[in-house]
Amino acid sequence: MSDLKAKLGLNVFKPLPAPHIRIREGMERDPRLKAAVRACPAGLYAEGADGVFTLxxxxxxxxxxxxxxxxxxxxxxxxxxxxxxxxxxxx
Ligand code: SF4
Structure with missing residues (x-):
């Protein structure tokens, strides 16, 4: 496990009733989301082989x-x- 993942693993996450951040409907293939894949420090964004971004x-x-x-x-x-x-x- 990387140092970063180990450090992030110390945090606690209280469940949310609904996601507080969402990719807007119909924007799942928007190329602007590539920036989030690169920049999110927790690595929560991904781009699938089909070009669909997920969070x-x-x-x-x-x-x-x-x-x-x-x-x-x-x-x-x-x-x-x-x-x-x-x-x-x-x-
Ligand atoms: S960049 Fe990642 S960790 Fe930061 S607010 Fe966005 S989803 Fe959350």
Whole structure:
């Protein structure tokens, strides 16, 4: 396991009732999402062989990098409701 994955593994994620970040409907093949694949520090974006981008929200650090990298034209971006989402643990 890489140092980064080990460090990220210290965080705790409280389940969300609904994803706080979503790829907008119909935008799953938008090339702007390539920036999120490269920039998301938790590696939550992926591009499939069929050119469809996916986001796995579990593990999101709520850093906003994908919002800056891709823009809100392609992403619906918000913070989780109170008490849900990431709890940072430092070790
Ligand atoms: S907010 Fe940060 S950690 Fe969460 S999906 Fe976007 S880039 Fe990844």
């Amino acid at each position: 796995t929200i579990d593990g999101c650090l709520e850093c906003g990098t994908c919002r800056i990298a891709c823009g809100t034209g392609v992403l619906e971006w918000g913070y989780p409701e109170g008490g849900a989402g990431v709890q940072f643990r430092f070790g």
